[in-house]
Amino acid sequence: MNYETTIDADSALALEPLPTSEKRSTRRKWIIGVGAALALGLAWWLMHDSGASDAVAKPQDQVVTVIVPGKATIVGTITASGTLAARREMPVGVAGEGGQVVQVLVDAGDWVRAGQVLAVIDRSVQTQQIASQSANIAVADADARLAQANLDRALKLVEKGFISKADIDRLTATRDAAVARVRVARAGLGELGARAARLNIVAPAAGLVLTRAVEPGQVVGAGSGVLFSLARDGQLEMQARLSEADIGRLAVGNSAEVTPVGTTRVFTGQIWQLSPTIDQQSREGIARIALNYDAALRPGGFASATLRSGTITAPQLPESAIMSDDKGSFVYIVGDDKKAQRRDVKTGEVSASGIAVVQGLSGNERIVLRAGGFLNAGDRVQPVVAQPAASQPAASK
Template identity: 55%
Template sequence: MNMESGFAGKIAALRGDDDAAGAGRRRWLRIAAIVAVLAVLAGAWMVMRGGKDPAPAAAPTKTIPKVSVVVPGMRAVTNVVTATGTLAAKREMPVGVAGEGGMVAEVLVEPGDWVRAGQPLAIIDRQVAAQQTNQSVASIGVAQADAALAQSELERARKLVDRGFISQADIQRRTATRDAANARVALARAQANEMRARMGRLVIRAPAEALVLQRAVEPGQIVSSGSGALFRLARGGEMELRAQVAEQDLAGLGIGRPAAVTPVGSTRSFTGRIWQLSPVIDAATRQGTARIQIAYDPALRPGGFAAARITSGAVQAPVLPESAVLSDTKGNFVYVVGSNGRVTRRDVRTGQVSNDGIAIVGGLMGDEQVVLSAGAFLNPGDQIKPERVALPAARS
């Protein structure tokens, strides 16, 4: 009984081992099948691509950039100096009281009026002066009567001196009396003329043909020679711009140079010419004054601010667009292309800046190939392919 049970147990154990071995074989078969499927798929993919491995990527070749260049040549460049300043009368005439003064009776003009030479501007009360003038005129008559009487007495005495009734000494006294009377006549006339002149000075007159700029007096005001200017006139209405010009620019200007003056707030320009240059330079601002004469126009108001463009001559120089001129801590420069296609730095000295570009007054001859606009991306020695482009025509 025990033997049968032991034998049955061994048989069962052997069967279990066989089952485990079978399960392991089946697992490996499944793995092998999966690998085979993957291999087939890989082969199919290779067939679709032609069955060749991809060629290795070629090494990139360095390309030489194309860069626009210009040959500036030489052209006439008008040198223009810009300046600002204050408008004023070219010859301002302050007019005040010339005599003793008094109370203003009447003011006859307003700012902006044109006046002739000698035209009354204001009248000071003349009642007292008129009476004094009348008195002086009356004293002339008195003196003339005394002189006539002395002359008559002298003539009668001369007739009697031959008869011995009057001595020669009496003749001399009567002659002296006549001469004194005539002197009093001359004195009375001089005093009358003085009073007329004083009364005339109570009428304030324009010293020349002018434009009235300012009026600082009203009727009823008490004025005297110490009252200052009652009127300010611009002789002939002539105006000027007192332009402040930098020291280095002032040296290139001359008398008669044309200028265009534009008042602030206006789009109109007025033509003028320099008539005087300051002989001194302000030590603080390093500027001098160029006085530009302008014909009268109501738009030109003394005291206003204006800008001027002064033509100071012309020179022959290359002109480049602003994009071609670079700058750094060493100054202004351009890139010039050599015959080998490599760029080199060329330091330049700039001049007049206008709508046409920047004038190069030093550093270029005008026949070089200058990089137009790509200078910021280049370095000295870089290789480029220059493509020449034309410069725009100069503006008139």
């Protein structure tokens, strides 16, 4: 049986197989679409899974820099200011009755020896007195010789019975009185000579003339005050003013470096005396620093000093590691549990190398170097150990 089937053009085209190139293009598009859908799904899952994990995970630990300082030998220093002066100043004035100055032989800045004449006072009157007394000695000496001669003659006559024993006693007494008058006259001459010698103003010891307050023609006396001021042996000193706490840290023999105002030169000296008392008004004491003579050191000038107050062995930390509050100074220490712990400390010497911790640390702790202001006791941290700065002293455990 024959059937006739009618097929239109569109149906014929639909039933007709696709070309090979079009098949490949369609497959590629399908694969790309599936891949994109899988990527979007994975991203969505990761986003939601991460959020869920954060909801149950612990907060991230703060990273902090820590340092193990060890212990170092620290030289204590104290800075002070004060004035320069003669270590032993000798004021020189009129020792005798005074008079008019006729000659001044030295000036400020001169070196003199012990007993050297500094100035001469007119002695014309004293010269005449000495001459008169010398004549009195001659008269007394002549009287003594005459009395002795009379006694000698009488002793020869007494043997013959011409002179009595009483006459001999009288002549002996006359001779003794004449000899005594000679001694009195000579003592008087010595006194006048000593008085005249005191008209010379002399140096009591060797040293450097600091000031001169007398000129030729000036009339001076016992009330004229200081005419010359000398530094014994040229020794100088700095009188450093210190607080009660600082002076208690020093000892005689400690070294010091002195820098006078107006110069960059540094002079090395030693403390030779510490004030036994404290000024009630300023609450300060004086450390006297012995210095050798130098023309750049001028008594009366101002100077600054750096004094060595001994050494201590202690941990030394940068300023950033030490904090303070109303309870005092403290640091944060990171323990084995990686938690920040507060440790109260007592600080000491402050220098360019850091701050010495004299109490509270052994030096083996891990101390938060920076960012301590953002920590609280008990916070978990991630410590990162920093190497000590090259400028810090080598730590010794």
